[in-house]
Amino acid sequence: MEDGEEIYDGxxxxxxxxxxxxxxxxxxxxxxxxxxxxGATDGKxxxxxxxxxxxxxxxxxxxxxxxxxxxxxxxxNPNPNxxxxxxxxxxxxxxxxxxxxxxxxxxxxxxxxxPPPPPPASVSGDDxxxxxxxxxxxxxAVLAQSDEDDDMIGPPKPPPRFNDSDSDGDGDEDxxxxxxxxxxxxxxxxxxxxxxxxxxSTLAIDHSGSRVLSGSYDYSVRMYDFQxxxxxxxxxxxxxxxxxxxxxxxxxxxxxxxxxxxxxSAQAKIYDRDGLTLGEFVKGDMYIRDLKNTKGHIxxxxxxxxxxxxxxxxxTSSEDGSLRIWDVNNFNSQxxxxxxxxxxxxxxxxxxxxxxxxxxxxxxxxxDGSIQIWNLKPGWGSRPDIYVEKGxxxxxxxxxxxxxxxxxxxxxxxxxxxxWDLRQMKAPLKVFEDLPNHYAQTNVAFSPDEQLFLxxxxxxxxxxxxxxxxxxxxxxLELVSKVGISPTCSVVQCSWHPKLNQIFxxxxxxxxxxxxxxxxxxxxxxxxxxxxxxxxxxxxxxxFEAKPVIHNPHALPLFRDQPSRKRQREKTLKDPMKxxxxxxxxxxxxxxxxxxxxxxxxxxxxxxKQGGMIKETWMDEDPREAILKFADVxxxxxxxxxxxxxxxxxxxxxxxxxxxxxxx
Numbered sequence: 001m002e003d004g005e006e007i008y009d010g011x012x013x014x015x016x017x018x019x020x021x022x023x024x025x026x027x028x029x030x031x032x033x034x035x036x037x038x039g040a041t042d043g044k045x046x047x048x049x050x051x052x053x054x055x056x057x058x059x060x061x062x063x064x065x066x067x068x069x070x071x072x073x074x075x076x077n078p079n080p081n082x083x084x085x086x087x088x089x090x091x092x093x094x095x096x097x098x099x100x101x102x103x104x105x106x107x108x109x110x111x112x113x114x115p116p117p118p119p120p121a122s123v124s125g126d127d128x129x130x131x132x133x134x135x136x137x138x139x140x141a142v143l144a145q146s147d148e149d150d151d152m153i154g155p156p157k158p159p160p161r162f163n164d165s166d167s168d169g170d171g172d173e174d175x176x177x178x179x180x181x182x183x184x185x186x187x188x189x190x191x192x193x194x195x196x197x198x199x200x201s202t203l204a205i206d207h208s209g210s211r212v213l214s215g216s217y218d219y220s221v222r223m224y225d226f227q228x229x230x231x232x233x234x235x236x237x238x239x240x241x242x243x244x245x246x247x248x249x250x251x252x253x254x255x256x257x258x259x260x261x262x263x264x265s266a267q268a269k270i271y272d273r274d275g276l277t278l279g280e281f282v283k284g285d286m287y288i289r290d291l292k293n294t295k296g297h298i299x300x301x302x303x304x305x306x307x308x309x310x311x312x313x314x315x316t317s318s319e320d321g322s323l324r325i326w327d328v329n330n331f332n333s334q335x336x337x338x339x340x341x342x343x344x345x346x347x348x349x350x351x352x353x354x355x356x357x358x359x360x361x362x363x364x365x366x367x368d369g370s371i372q373i374w375n376l377k378p379g380w381g382s383r384p385d386i387y388v389e390k391g392x393x394x395x396x397x398x399x400x401x402x403x404x405x406x407x408x409x410x411x412x413x414x415x416x417x418x419x420w421d422l423r424q425m426k427a428p429l430k431v432f433e434d435l436p437n438h439y440a441q442t443n444v445a446f447s448p449d450e451q452l453f454l455x456x457x458x459x460x461x462x463x464x465x466x467x468x469x470x471x472x473x474x475x476x477l478e479l480v481s482k483v484g485i486s487p488t489c490s491v492v493q494c495s496w497h498p499k500l501n502q503i504f505x506x507x508x509x510x511x512x513x514x515x516x517x518x519x520x521x522x523x524x525x526x527x528x529x530x531x532x533x534x535x536x537x538x539x540x541x542x543x544f545e546a547k548p549v550i551h552n553p554h555a556l557p558l559f560r561d562q563p564s565r566k567r568q569r570e571k572t573l574k575d576p577m578k579x580x581x582x583x584x585x586x587x588x589x590x591x592x593x594x595x596x597x598x599x600x601x602x603x604x605x606x607x608x609k610q611g612g613m614i615k616e617t618w619m620d621e622d623p624r625e626a627i628l629k630f631a632d633v634x635x636x637x638x639x640x641x642x643x644x645x646x647x648x649x650x651x652x653x654x655x656x657x658x659x660x661x662x663x664x
Contacts (some may be wrong), residue, residue, distance in 0.1 A: 186520035199508030204250035215247030262304035365396025398443035448498035456491025500527035
């Protein structure tokens with residue numbers, strides 16, 4: 001056996017190292033997710049200590065201007081181990097625990113250099129009650145704080161931790177991080193789905209989390225599939241539902257086999273899961289005044305959603321001032337028309353609409369700022385069950401019901417987010433202001449457990465904060481965290497998928513647009529984790545394909561269709577030879593009455609004509625004189641009139657000549 005191995009090694013030594021099938025090196029997942037961490041620049045992890053200390057874990061690397069605006073002015077640090085007031089450099093390395101050294105005061109306040117000495121195993125006092133420590137020893141600072149306690153059983157408490165980004169040392173940043181960790185917000189990593197040339201106005205993720213739809217102001221819808229997508233993050237299909245109309249909303253059916261597309265046109269479209277058109281709803285007659293008598297919307301749509309339980313029912317709202325419930329099996333007419341309550345008889349647009357969780361209630365945001373809610377019950381009509389006259393002072397862009405049916409969230413262009421109690425709608429529970437909103441599709445969403453709700457902000461002209469994603473606590477009704485998404489683009493729509501545990505946020509401006517996906521490899525599942533770890537396939541020699549020559553037999557003249565007579569006439573008129581007017585018949589020398597056109601002596605006739613030997617007198621001769629030239633001969637020898645009629649024929653009288661030569 002050993003001889004066989006020696007023989008194999010000897011033979012293998014004769015071949016180069018690269019001979020044979022080589023094992024493909026696999027990139028560790030740690031390096032892949034390290035490249036997508038929020039705080040890495042240009043896709044590479046920041047290795048320098050200064051780069052680590054200048055970035056917060058919840059702030060995107062592209063939002064440095066927003067990061068510096070949130071920093072608080074530095075104050076004197078009470079702990080000498082973490083630098084002095086004049087020392088602006090942050091602490092590098094792990095934080096050291098605060099140590100209380102009683103000998104430092106006796107020796108003149110010298111600062112201890114190096115790690116703290118280990119504490120004694122037990123501390124005895126003058127009193128009879130000695131404190132007994134069970135478990136590993138505690139730092140002196142912890143012992144000093146726990147003198148009032150009798151006994152501590154279990155592991156020691158961790159020392160007070162200071163964040164590098166907490167410049168003032170008061171622990172505010174730690175509190176924010178603990179708040180985020182308490183809600184388990186996936187913010188550590190980020191990828192961007194690109195492809196649109198303008199702001200991404202709408203977003204839709206199917207219930208399984210495998211496919212993502214994004215609609216934009218560039219009139220297109222892009223479809224992404226996590227299972228078939230690699231790290232290049234390219235869409236597998238692009239649609240243009242309605243030419244020249246912006247995409248305003250997308251919604252999946254409850255079974256995720258179809259999706260609804262709402263554009264700026266008056267007709268919504270239904271597509272299947274692969275992007276093939278299934279139908280388009282009918283447009284109403286714009287000349288009918290009563291909207292209940294029209295078969296469909298007559299102006300542009302503003303919003304639309306699929307029924308959460310029934311896969312045949314959808315809801316749409318329009319600028320014509322109506323809400324309509326449709327049956328996807330009948331594209332020619334709607335099932336129900338809802339006309340909102342108005343203070344004055346006018347046509348006010350409905351800016352948004354939504355279903356509740358069970359599909360038994362409909363809410364609509366009206367252009368006059370009112371919020372109206374209808375309960376779907378037998379015999380219900382257009383009169384709303386809940387009417388809030390002045391819900392907002394501007395257009396309402398989004399409404400969202402909680403799953404328990406007690407809370408309603410409303411987002412508006414008046415830069416506010418309001419929380420309503422459906423049992424008492426006279427006044428909102430809480431109003432969050434200073435949330436810029438410049439897009440009619442900016443929405444508000446709940447977290448999977450509905451402990452948080454989130455919304456995006458638009459970028460202002462003179463602002464340096466950029467587009468933010470704001471998280472709010474539903475129970476406390478207070479701000480939990482602000483996450484910078486982009487320093488130059490606004491955040492329009494957001495969603496927190498329950499199965500993937502990943503946050504989606506659309507952003508963009510007039511020149512670009514993308515969908516940001518925030519995730520955490522430790523708590524997120526599938527989705528972005530699948531496509532990021534899949535490297536694109538390298539091109540090989542076998543991928544080259546020569547373009548074949550296509551011979552189309554129907555392009556031959558034998559198989560061509562005869563062109564129409566109209567095209568034949570147009571083609572004939574453009575031909576200078578065929579459209580030439582024929583020459584008039586002539587008398588005189590030459591072939592066919594024309595000089596220079598005979599088949600024989602062309603050169604002879606040309607020379608005679610140029611030399612003046614052939615003179616054409618008919619050009620200068622008066623026709624009247626040419627006729628009278630033969631008058632005497634005709635009188636003497638008539639050929640056409642018999643002599644028997646010579647006596648009875650009247651004598652012709654010719655008028656005087658008008659020729660100028662005769663007058664002279």
